[in-house]
Amino acid sequence: MRNELHPISHWHSFDELRAAQEKLLDAALRHATRAPFYAERAGESGLWSLDDVPLTTKDDLRSTYPFGMLAVPKAELATYHETSGTGGAPVPTPTYYTAGDWAEMVDRFLRNPIPMTSDDTLLVRISYALVMAAHLGHQSGLAAGATVVAADARTLTSPYPTLVRIMRDAEVSLTWSTPFECLVWAATARLGGHRPERDFPALRAFYTAGEPLGPARRARISELWGGVPVLDVYGSTEIGSVSGTCPAGTLHFWADRLLPEIHDPETGEYTREGTGRLVVTTLYQEGMPLLRYDLEDIVELYYRDCPCGWKLPTLRVHGRILHDYVVADRQVSAAEVEETVFRLPADYGVLFWRGQAAGDRLRVQIEVEPAHATAAAADLHALLTRAFDVPTDVETVDPGTIVPLDVLKGTRRTAKPRRFFGPGEDWDDAVIQA
Structure with a gap:
């Protein structure tokens, strides 16, 4: 399953985009039925229209673990991931990608009004564990020729003062993290006597993901860092980035690579745009294609003009339904x-x-x-x-x-795991698993 990758400028109207979606959808439906899960759903006919496809959920991915969602031989796979949203479930939520999938996802990620180049140094501050976000930023940086700083997250080997030092001394120009990290870096820099708005002149942009980012918090982060733009990237481990920020500061859904729908769980209806739960059908994914996959997020999605000129739908993310409470x-x-x-x-x-x-x-x-x-x-x-x-x-x-001061100061001692110590060493203090 190989489809030509087009730049954003290729689309001149929403009608043109819709025609491309329909063409890609036919091939995506046929390819998906190579996976045991979708083959069983399709039955003897083997082909459907999207209207006949029921919702695919995270529970479906878990119930078919480990290989029920694969549409290619295992020999063609490049990477395996599990989502951070598994939430302690006894069976994981698996995700597989081919080399072709990675090429398309990197191309999608690099769609930015402030692009990466070989002159950039990219700090990646997202977990390199089983989720794919850090790897996506890393691979995208390498593809663009940038210098990549693999800082990881939730690790004792890269405390916040170390990150701030690297950002300043190594002249980090781009970062890939959650929005929250940008706030912590600012607090750490101030604690160390630096002024974020002045002392990091190489910074060109923050790429952020992993949390809903509204206009007020985006503006506050940018202000803290002297006007550095904050470019939101929304996505998931199972699909990669599904949207990006345009030059006008609006989030746009990559509808030429992924087909979005708005789902109403109460009525079972699917609409092309509106407010509700975001459901996505992959149009390019080879290893593990997904049809009407429920991302479990509430969004607003509309096919309407934006000052940037991109003929891609606008998106506003309200967040996971799991993070809502009744008061x-x-x-x-x-x-x-x-x-x-x-x-x-x-x-x-x-x-x-x-x-x-x-x-x-x-x-x-x-x-x-x-x-x-x-x-x-x-x-x-x-x-x-x-x-x-x-x-x-x-x-x-x-x-x-x-946010405790010892976190910002990085005062917790770290060391490689050790089993043998010299005279006078306190082994209770010296062994901290990194």
Whole structure:
């Protein structure tokens, strides 16, 4: 299954895009039935229209583990991954990619208004474990000729002061991380006596993923770093990046590579655009094609013109349905609360927060300097009340409470695993698994 890869500029109208989707869809449906799971669903006919295809869920991937979703011989596979969203399930959610899949995913990832070049140094600060996001950024950097710094995440071998030092000394120009990391780096830099808005002149852009990123938090991150653009990339381990940020700052779905639909679980209806659960059909994927795959995210998707001129649908991600809670009969999402927090004036210096759906009340805690605590609490209470109309408690805590100072300072000692020690060494202190 080999299809020609076109640049964004290839599409001149939504009608042209729709025709290309239909053409690619026919081949994608035929290819998918090579997988045992879809072959069984297709039955004797072997071919369907998309209207006849039922939803594919993460549970379907788990129930067919390990090879039921494969549409190619195992000899053609290049990598294996498992999603971070497995959530402790006894059976994992597997994902396979071929070399052809990787070539297409890298081409998709490199669609950016601020592209990577051989002059760039890319810091990858996402876990290199079984999920594929770090590997996608890494491979994309190599394909573009950039120098890649494989910093990983959630590891003791690259504490935050080390990352900030590398960003400054190695003249890191691009980063690939969650949006939260960008805030932590800023806090760490300030703690070390640096000014993020001035002391990192090589920075050209932050590529971010893994969390919904609203306009307010995007603007705050950019402001902290002296106006460096923040380019959101939304996707999943099972599919790769499904969208990217255009020059006008709008998120666009890669609808020439993936066919999106909006699904209403209550009615079972699928629509081409609107608000609801995002369902994706892969149009290029070889190793593990997916038909009407439920990403379990609530989104807004519309085929409408954007100032950038891209003829690709616009996308707004509200977040995982698993991260929504009911407060006083009102559904509240983490993404909505976070966006509200970052509407606070920047002068308050609020970077870190946490919240709790406590029955009939919404409880939100923010880190803020004592001099701004009273004003910040009052302003946030008013913002949250307007946004959600539920009983709300806002608490302020000193900086270093939600994100501990020893994390920002990197004071926890790290060492390679050891089994034999010299005189005077404390083996309880010396052995910290990296």
